[in-house]
Amino acid sequence: MARETAQTDEAMIQRLRDVGLRVTGPRLEVLKVLSSGEHLDVEAITGAARARLGTLTSQAVYDMVRHFLDTGLVTKFDRPGWPAVFEIAGKPHQHALCVNCGRVANISVPRQELPDKRLRGWNLDSVEITFKGECPDCR
Structure with a gap:
């Protein structure tokens, strides 16, 4: 150790x-x-x-x-x-946020496609998705 x-x-x-x-x-x-x-x-x-x-x-x-x-x-x-x-800092990942207590957990999801074609003139470099709900302790 x-x-x-x-x-x-x-x-x-x-x-x-x-x-x-x-x-x-x-x-x-x-x-x-x-x-x-x-x-x-x-x-x-x-x-x-x-x-x-x-x-x-x-x-x-x-x-x-x-x-x-x-x-x-x-x-x-x-x-x-x-x-x-x-x-x-580490590998890219998303987060789950408990709306009751503020607890945050990491979630690995498949890489999201950037919607460059739908945002004319934008130069996007990342995607951030937050899953919101209740954590196991708050349920």
């Missing part, structure tokens, strides 16, 4: 370096929190990272997340009525 953690840490350190960000303890810890696979808002990220580091401000996490977004390390999912959530 310690070996797996060391390999994961090395991979995260390399990801930070690959995008030109300096490796710091707080940045590494925030990436570790995000690597859980959950969709987390800034307050949840701050709380989890603070539990391990001792001190960390929400503003520092906002700044880190902004840098991670700018460099493509993380992606953002906006949830109407709730704070945006973040996850480690």
Whole structure:
């Protein structure tokens, strides 16, 4: 287990370096929190990272997340009525959003065709579909 953690840490350190960000303890810890696979808002990220580091401000996490977004390390999912959530960038996927509690889950669906022909003059580069409903806990 310690070996797996060391390999994961090395991979995260390399990801930070690959995008030109300096490796710091707080940045590494925030990436570790995000690597859980959950969709987390800034307050949840701050709380989890603070539990391990001792001190960390929400503003520092906002700044880190902004840098991670700018460099493509993380992606953002906006949830109407709730704070945006973040996850480690990876393969393209869609999301399911619980309309009661705001929980977000990843869904892999076949690649969607872009409707370029129906949107004359537009230059589209991606498709984002959100499935909305009730999660198992809210049903």
